[in-house]
Amino acid sequence: MTIRVVIIDDSPTMRAILMNRLSRESDIEVVAAAANAAEGRQMIRELDPDVVTLDIEMPGMNGLDFLAKIMELRPTPVIIVSGSTQAGNEMSARALALGAVDCYAKSGGGSGLDDAGRLAQMIREAANVQFTVHAPATQRVANEARVCLIERPALIAIGSSTGGVEALQTVLGSFPADCPPTMIVQHINSRFAPAVARTLDQSCPPRIMIAEPDMPLKPGHVYLAPGDERHLSVGGSSNFHCRLRPGEPVSGHQPSVDVLFSSVAEVVGARAVGILLTGMGADGAQGLLAMARKGAHTIAQDEATCTVFGMPRAAINIGAAKVISPLGSIARQLFSKAA
Structure with missing residues (x-):
C-alpha cells in the first residue's frame, strides 16, 4: 500500500528537498x-x-497552532520538520506533547538530497499510527494486582516511544511533587531530549531533568535518558544513582527500555514500579517481565489510549504486566489506595 504524504513548509527549497528525499x-x-x-x-x-x-x-x-487544530478537528499522523535553532527544538518538544508522532531535523541530511532514508522511515512508522475515537476505556487488573499500591515504591521506571511525550505529560502531570525517584527511557533524538525535559518540567509537579552519569536519584525528581546512544540504568544499592554507559543497541534501541527495566529488576527488585507506555516494537517487554518476576508492580498502558500499542502489547502477551490501565488512570495506580 502506498503511503500518501502532504508536505507543509514555507520554504520552496525545503519543500523541494523533502520531495526529492521521498521521490525515490x-x-x-x-x-x-x-x-x-x-x-x-x-x-x-x-x-x-x-x-x-x-x-x-x-x-x-x-x-504549533496548526498542529493543535489538526489534532482537534482531523487527527492525522504528523511529523514535525524542525530547524536547528534552540527555539525550533523547544517548539518541537511542545509539538510532541501536543501529539506529533516524531520530529525530523532539517539538518539531519545536511543541505543535500540524501538523509540515509531517515525521513522515509519516520513516515512508514507514522503511517501505522491510528487516531480513532474510542469508547471510554475500562481497566483490567490481573488477579495478583487488584489492590492499588499502598506502600511507597523506592523507584519508578518508565519506558515509552511513539506518542510517548504526550503520554508522559499526562502521567507525570498527575504525579505528586514529592514522587519517588523516577527514571525514563523515551525513544527520541538526543537533539530534542533537553527541550522535552524542559517542556515536561514546566507542566508537571516533579522536577524533570536530563540524566547525567552518577547523578543521585532523589524524591521529587524525574530523570530522562539523554537519547545519545548511551544506555540508562540504575546503580547503587540503597543510595541509587543514574548509570549512563555506551553499548550495542538492545531490542533495536540505544538507549533501551529493556536495559533500564532489567537493571531496576536486579538492583531494586520488588520495591520498584515499571510502567510501559505507547510505542512501536517490543522494547521494554522483556525488562518488564524481569521486574514482574522480582515482585515489582508492573503496569502497561491499554490499547484504547495508546498511540501505538506495540510495546505494551508485547509486554502483555508474555505476562509481564500485572496491571493494564488507561493512560489517565496510571498515576492513580501508584498514588491512591483505592483501585
Missing part, C-alpha cells in the same frame, strides 16, 4: 506540498493524507 521511495507518494497552514488545511481536507510533514516555524499560523 516506491511505497511513499507526496500528493501535495503547501506553503502555509491555510493551504495545508485545504489539502488535508481534500486529499485525506496518511501522514503530514509540518514545518514548525512558519509565518501566519505557526506549526
Whole structure:
C-alpha cells in the first residue's frame, strides 16, 4: 500500500528537498506540498493524507497552532520538520506533547538530497499510527494486582516511544511533587531530549531533568535518558544513582527500555514500579517481565489510549504486566489506595 504524504513548509527549497528525499521511495507518494497552514488545511481536507510533514516555524499560523487544530478537528499522523535553532527544538518538544508522532531535523541530511532514508522511515512508522475515537476505556487488573499500591515504591521506571511525550505529560502531570525517584527511557533524538525535559518540567509537579552519569536519584525528581546512544540504568544499592554507559543497541534501541527495566529488576527488585507506555516494537517487554518476576508492580498502558500499542502489547502477551490501565488512570495506580 502506498503511503500518501502532504508536505507543509514555507520554504520552496525545503519543500523541494523533502520531495526529492521521498521521490525515490516506491511505497511513499507526496500528493501535495503547501506553503502555509491555510493551504495545508485545504489539502488535508481534500486529499485525506496518511501522514503530514509540518514545518514548525512558519509565518501566519505557526506549526504549533496548526498542529493543535489538526489534532482537534482531523487527527492525522504528523511529523514535525524542525530547524536547528534552540527555539525550533523547544517548539518541537511542545509539538510532541501536543501529539506529533516524531520530529525530523532539517539538518539531519545536511543541505543535500540524501538523509540515509531517515525521513522515509519516520513516515512508514507514522503511517501505522491510528487516531480513532474510542469508547471510554475500562481497566483490567490481573488477579495478583487488584489492590492499588499502598506502600511507597523506592523507584519508578518508565519506558515509552511513539506518542510517548504526550503520554508522559499526562502521567507525570498527575504525579505528586514529592514522587519517588523516577527514571525514563523515551525513544527520541538526543537533539530534542533537553527541550522535552524542559517542556515536561514546566507542566508537571516533579522536577524533570536530563540524566547525567552518577547523578543521585532523589524524591521529587524525574530523570530522562539523554537519547545519545548511551544506555540508562540504575546503580547503587540503597543510595541509587543514574548509570549512563555506551553499548550495542538492545531490542533495536540505544538507549533501551529493556536495559533500564532489567537493571531496576536486579538492583531494586520488588520495591520498584515499571510502567510501559505507547510505542512501536517490543522494547521494554522483556525488562518488564524481569521486574514482574522480582515482585515489582508492573503496569502497561491499554490499547484504547495508546498511540501505538506495540510495546505494551508485547509486554502483555508474555505476562509481564500485572496491571493494564488507561493512560489517565496510571498515576492513580501508584498514588491512591483505592483501585
